[in-house]
Amino acid sequence: MNLKQLAHMLALSQTTVSRALNGYPEVNEETRRRVMDAAKRHGYRPNPSARRLATGKSGMIGYVLPTGAAVDIDPHFVEFLSGLGDYARSHELDLVLSPADADDQETTYRRIVANRQVDAVYISSPKPQDSRVALVSTLGIPFLVHGRSEGFDFDYPYLDIDNEGAFHEAARLLVQLGHRRLALINGDDRETFAIHRQRGVRRALAASGLTLGERHVCSVVMTEENGYRATRRLLEASDAPTAIACSSLIMALGVVRAVRDLDLTIPGDVSLIAHDDVFPWLKPENFSVPLSTTRSSIRLAGARVAERLAARISGLEEGARGEVWPVDLVVRGSVAGAPA
Amino acid sequence: MNLKQLAHMLALSQTTVSRALNGYPEVNEETRRRVMDAAKRHGYRPNPSARRLATGKSGMIGYVLPTGAAVDIDPHFVEFLSGLGDYARSHELDLVLSPADADDQETTYRRIVANRQVDAVYISSPKPQDSRVALVSTLGIPFLVHGRSEGFDFDYPYLDIDNEGAFHEAARLLVQLGHRRLALINGDDRETFAIHRQRGVRRALAASGLTLGERHVCSVVMTEENGYRATRRLLEASDAPTAIACSSLIMALGVVRAVRDLDLTIPGDVSLIAHDDVFPWLKPENFSVPLSTTRSSIRLAGARVAERLAARISGLEEGARGEVWPVDLVVRGSVAGAPA
DNA sequence: CAGGAAAGCCAAAGCGCTTTGGAAGACTCT
DNA sequence: AGAGTCTTCCAAAGCGCTTTGGCTTTCCTG
Numbered sequence: 001m002n003l004k005q006l007a008h009m010l011a012l013s014q015t016t017v018s019r020a021l022n023g024y025p026e027v028n029e030e031t032r033r034r035v036m037d038a039a040k041r042h043g044y045r046p047n048p049s050a051r052r053l054a055t056g057k058s059g060m061i062g063y064v065l066p067t068g069a070a071v072d073i074d075p076h077f078v079e080f081l082s083g084l085g086d087y088a089r090s091h092e093l094d095l096v097l098s099p100a101d102a103d104d105q106e107t108t109y110r111r112i113v114a115n116r117q118v119d120a121v122y123i124s125s126p127k128p129q130d131s132r133v134a135l136v137s138t139l140g141i142p143f144l145v146h147g148r149s150e151g152f153d154f155d156y157p158y159l160d161i162d163n164e165g166a167f168h169e170a171a172r173l174l175v176q177l178g179h180r181r182l183a184l185i186n187g188d189d190r191e192t193f194a195i196h197r198q199r200g201v202r203r204a205l206a207a208s209g210l211t212l213g214e215r216h217v218c219s220v221v222m223t224e225e226n227g228y229r230a231t232r233r234l235l236e237a238s239d240a241p242t243a244i245a246c247s248s249l250i251m252a253l254g255v256v257r258a259v260r261d262l263d264l265t266i267p268g269d270v271s272l273i274a275h276d277d278v279f280p281w282l283k284p285e286n287f288s289v290p291l292s293t294t295r296s297s298i299r300l301a302g303a304r305v306a307e308r309l310a311a312r313i314s315g316l317e318e319g320a321r322g323e324v325w326p327v328d329l330v331v332r333g334s335v336a337g338a339p340a
Numbered sequence: 341m342n343l344k345q346l347a348h349m350l351a352l353s354q355t356t357v358s359r360a361l362n363g364y365p366e367v368n369e370e371t372r373r374r375v376m377d378a379a380k381r382h383g384y385r386p387n388p389s390a391r392r393l394a395t396g397k398s399g400m401i402g403y404v405l406p407t408g409a410a411v412d413i414d415p416h417f418v419e420f421l422s423g424l425g426d427y428a429r430s431h432e433l434d435l436v437l438s439p440a441d442a443d444d445q446e447t448t449y450r451r452i453v454a455n456r457q458v459d460a461v462y463i464s465s466p467k468p469q470d471s472r473v474a475l476v477s478t479l480g481i482p483f484l485v486h487g488r489s490e491g492f493d494f495d496y497p498y499l500d501i502d503n504e505g506a507f508h509e510a511a512r513l514l515v516q517l518g519h520r521r522l523a524l525i526n527g528d529d530r531e532t533f534a535i536h537r538q539r540g541v542r543r544a545l546a547a548s549g550l551t552l553g554e555r556h557v558c559s560v561v562m563t564e565e566n567g568y569r570a571t572r573r574l575l576e577a578s579d580a581p582t583a584i585a586c587s588s589l590i591m592a593l594g595v596v597r598a599v600r601d602l603d604l605t606i607p608g609d610v611s612l613i614a615h616d617d618v619f620p621w622l623k624p625e626n627f628s629v630p631l632s633t634t635r636s637s638i639r640l641a642g643a644r645v646a647e648r649l650a651a652r653i654s655g656l657e658e659g660a661r662g663e664v665w666p667v668d669l670v671v672r673g674s675v676a677g678a679p680a
Numbered sequence: 681c682a683g684g685a686a687a688g689c690c691a692a693a694g695c696g697c698t699t700t701g702g703a704a705g706a707c708t709c710t
Numbered sequence: 711a712g713a714g715t716c717t718t719c720c721a722a723a724g725c726g727c728t729t730t731g732g733c734t735t736t737c738c739t740g
Contacts, residue, residue, distance in 0.1 A: 002725095002726055002727085003726060003727060003728095004726075004727095012689080012690090013689065013690045013691075014690090014691095014726090014727080014728090015689075015690060015691080015692095015728085015729080016688080016689055016690070018727070018728060018729085019689090019728090019729090022728085025687095026687070026688065026689080027687095027688065027689080028687080028688060028689090031688080031689085045451070045454065045455070046726080046727065047393075047455065047456075047725085047726050047727070048455050048457060048727095049389060049392045049393040049396075049398075049455075049456060049725080049726080049727090050393050050695090050725065050726035050727040050728090051726080051727050051728075052389045052392075052393075052695095052727085053387075053389040053390050053392075053393045053695050053696070053697085053725085053726080053727070053728095054694080054695055054726080054727045054728040054729080055695090055727080055728065055729095056389075056695085058389075060436065065421070065425050067422060067425035067426050067429050068426070069426065071422070072422065072620040072621070073418045073419070073421055073422045073425075074418070075415055075418050075619075075621060077418050077421075078413045078414070078415050078417050078418050079413070081405070081413055081417075081437070082407060082411070082412065082413050084439075085405050085407035085413075085437065085439030086407050086408065086409065086439070088439045089407050089439035089440060089441060093439075094436050094437065094438045094439075094457070095436065095437045095439070096400065096434050096435065096436045096437075097421070097425065097434065097435045097436075097437065098434045099424075099425030099426070099428045099429035099433075099434075099435070100429060101429060111385070114385065115385065115387065115388045115389075116387075116389060117388060117434070222621065223620060223621040223622070223623075224621060224622045224623070224626060225623060225626050228626065250621050250622065253593070253622070254626070257626070257628055260628065261628070279415075280412040280563060281412070281415060281562065281563040281564060281590050282563070282564045282590065282593070283563075283564070283565060286564060286565050286568065286594070286597075288597055288600065288601070342695095342696055342697085343696060343697060343698095344696075344697095352719080352720090353719065353720045353721070354696090354697080354698090354720090354721095355698085355699080355719075355720060355721080355722095356718080356719055356720070358697070358698060358699085359698090359699095359719090362698085366717070366718065366719080367717095367718070367719080368717080368718060368719085371718080371719085386696080386697065387695085387696050387697070388697095389695080389696080389697090390695070390696035390697040390698090390725090391696080391697055391698075392697085392725095393695085393696080393697070393698095393725050393726070393727085394696080394697045394698040394699080394724080394725055395697080395698065395699095395725090396725085
């Protein structure tokens with residue numbers, strides 16, 4: 001059942017039927033009702049390929065997925081996707097993932113824009129002066145950055161959490177508890193979120209005349225194993241920290257294992273605060289010692305990203321609005337006063 | 341730059357240019373070369389919306405993503421995606437995720453097929469007599485099942501790992517080591533993979549005249565917390581098992597924590613074997629006691645699924661070919677002889 | 681009641697590609 | 711040499727929708 005058939009059976013022109021269906025004003029309300037009704041009754045659904053050819057709109061949002069044998073997709077992605085899907089579902093938006101060589105995403109961005117495959121894209125895990133952000137903002141397609149870039153002479157729309165504030169609060173708490181040597185086990189510090197977190201920790205320390213030692217900050221891919229290694233290295237050194245801030249729950253697993261391997265205890269010998277993106281399958285309160293966290297649901301962020309993208313597509317949102325979400329500090333058993 | 345312009349500048353008809361580009365035989369080799377050359381030089385790329393409207397092919401594969409506030413996307417999905425993306429990238433295939441209400445995926449399947457949004461779909465985590473498999477096979481779109489369904493009177497193409505064989509081997513090893521009371525901490529037993537794993541364990545036990553006690557098999561969503569709870573329940577009972585087979589590394593985290601909370605040890609008091617889908621961020625060899633596993637890379641499966649879907653789209657693969665991958669049993673420190 | 685505005689509808693022209701049905705010329709065969 | 715067959719190309723008809731421009735008809739207004 002296509003438009004032509006529907007129009008014919010209603011004894012109307014395609015024009016009118018199309019306009020009635022798409023809510024244009026120049027059609028009689030009663031006619032519109034008739035059309036809507038018939039469309040529903042016959043299960044008419046406009047062919048998206050055709051609509052797309054005519055309008056250039058696809059009803060899909062895009063994401064360029066960096067892939068490669070050596071590239072691992074962040075497990076957070078799944079949670080983000082849950083949220084995004086949740087919103088998208090109720091708005092009949094689809095998400096198209098365009099896999100790209102991690103070292104050459106530009107080609108793919110250009111392709112999906114030139115081809116008008118999607119109406120909008122989002123970018124995640126940006127670095128400072130991220131080339132994707134620069135590229136996409138010149139390409140003239142609606143977009144949103146999940147996270148933040150830095151160092152541009154232009155603004156862009158983004159949704160980020162207050163990473164600096166979160167780690168500032170976490171570090172401040174640890175300092176208040178008497179800790180003088182803090183360590184930060186961070187994610188890849190080429191990414192903005194990691195930079196912000198480090199900045200937050202430094203600022204909190206500086207407020208008490210302390211500093212974050214060169215050897216007390218690690219920047220690694222966020223795996224359990226890297227959490228373990230970093231912790232071993234930190235705690236086996238002569239100036240071992242008494243408190244650790246850690247950028248992910250998964251790394252925190254490794255931290256806990258390392259502490260145990262060294263016959264130390266949390267929080268007796270070392271306090272620990274980690275960032276929690278809220279996974280359904282790994283909860284900080286279930287760690288052997290309940291873990292203090294800075295908490296922010298990445299799933300909610302996914303839903304919000306979808307919502308704002310939809311708004312941008314339909315022109316309801318414009319300009320370079322940045323949105324920063326506060327982060328909760330949830331104190332549990334893994335922090336205590338500094339050992340004597 | 342569209343076909344018309346290109347044709348005009350070559351002083352050829354659109355027909356010929358189109359045919360030259362798409363490898364049709366009725367065009368002179370030299371003309372083809374000229375066309376190809378000009379196309380490349382001017383960066384001509386056929387508009388996919390138009391091609392799609394004309395051919396009905398989209399160059400995309402689809403996946404219906406069950407979503408909802410209470411629905412969590414399996415973290416395995418990300419690894420699967422890595423593999424799928426890896427293949428898709430080199431073949432300019434995109435993946436479209438169509439989020440759907442988890443309780444009504446049929447509508448979405450019908451929509452994406454009717455709309456010709458994708459050339460093929462895959463289905464994952466099937467149950468026996470899975471309605472999606474039944475539906476899709478009547479819809480006449482190329483598809484592939486990742487995993488297996490059961491109980492149909494028709495065949496369908498799938499890619500699965502030998503879950504039954506894997507858990508049979510695991511259980512057999514434990515029995516050989518003298519264990520008489522095994523437990524299975526399984527995933528949702530409405531899904532086929534869980535049924536197969538249980539079947540494998542039972543078969544191994546039966547071979548030695550043993551059985552899997554009613555209370556020794558749990559079927560839960562695969563989270564750390566559920567692994568913990570199941571283990572507490574198992575080990576605090578009077579007929580506590582001396583060995584546990586576990587369906588996921590994430591649950592195994594919980595198992596290890598529960599064992600430790602009870603002041604028991606692995607493998608002294610209880611042996612443990614878990615299934616490992618090979619995550620880059622959590623490795624069995626890094627567990628406090630290196631974990632024995634049944635191992636199968638879900639990432640490789642993703643790549644293979646993409647490859648076979650591509651083959652089906654282009655007609656290179658037909659019929660209901662089932663493919664079952666063997667699973668490695670990797671023995672590490674977490675298994676030992678049964679306690680006296 | 682003439683003139684203009686507004687409402688309601690339509691025919692037809694795209695959107696950019698593929699594919700059908702020839703046609704013209706070159707070649708083979710008897 | 712004439713008939714038949716390839717080879718190589720083309721014009722034009724879709725694919726199913728949106729949108730432009732215009733045509734009636736109705737409704738006011740002075």
